[in-house]
Amino acid sequence: MSEERFGEFVLVRRHEEGHVAELALDRPKAMNAVSTEMARSLAGACAALGEDRGVRVVVLTSTHERAFCVGADLKERNSFSDADLVRQRPVARAAYMGVLELPVPTIAAVHGFALGGGFELALSCDVIVADRTAVVGLPEVSVGVIPGGGGTQLLPRRVGAARAAELIFTARRVEAAEARELGLVDQLVEEGRDRAEALALAARIAANSPVGLRAAKRALRLGHGLDLRAGLEVEDAAWRSVAFSGDRAEGVAAFNDKRKPQWPGE
Secondary structure, eight states: OEEEEETTTEEEEEEGGGTEEEEEEOOGGGTTOBOHHHHHHHHHHHHHHHHOTTOOEEEEEESOSSEEEOOBOHHHHHTOOHHHHHHHHHHHHHHHHHHHTOSSOEEEEEOSEEETHHHHHHHTSSEEEEETTOEEEOOGGGGTOOOOSSHHHHHHHHHOHHHHHHHHHHTOOEEHHHHHHHTSSSEEEOTTOHHHHHHHHHHHHHTSOHHHHHHHHHHHHHHTTSOHHHHHHHHHHHHHHHHTSHHHHHHHHHHHHTSOOOOOOO
């Protein structure tokens, strides 16, 4: 396993044998509150991971024992002028969009608090694995703003418009069991097992064709919300992008030879 640091607060661990990258939020003194510096580093790390063809799955984790991420750094925000806030906005957006637009499958491993922007980072992933200590929510209206890291768009896509409205309007925090029941998280695991279970899931996913994984994610993301006919056209375009690939040829050959595929990744 290799490690690379992006700024002071973001750590990337590459689990090279399994083609899994771990994107770790590493600002423990502030429970991973997203400052301007941290946002810039997160965007940079995502850009690097997106370009790394050896990465097949990204797992978003936290190094803090009691929190995934508590959202925006409100202490920093309290010192901002209006002009400062305007200048920071594209930096913050780039961080959330960086996670959302990763071209490979992404898994969030959540424990403790995942609130506001912290929960939005998890929502930006394809799958959320949470342990029984997890507490999630979008409390932004309680401090005079709205979810600005994708929450008003990502949450209703998960749980429906009415449920998302209730959660956002009340600003309430949701504990792990209810979060799983409502579909706010996808898998609920024992306390302290979120990272391990997310990495295990990532390893199972990464065993598959990297070309196929990227194309499947593209079809899922681009097709969401379209009418069926348009969605099927998105799927067909994604299928055509893989149908004549080296991965497709290797996958068929390996199946017929009853052996494990050796994916060329092209």
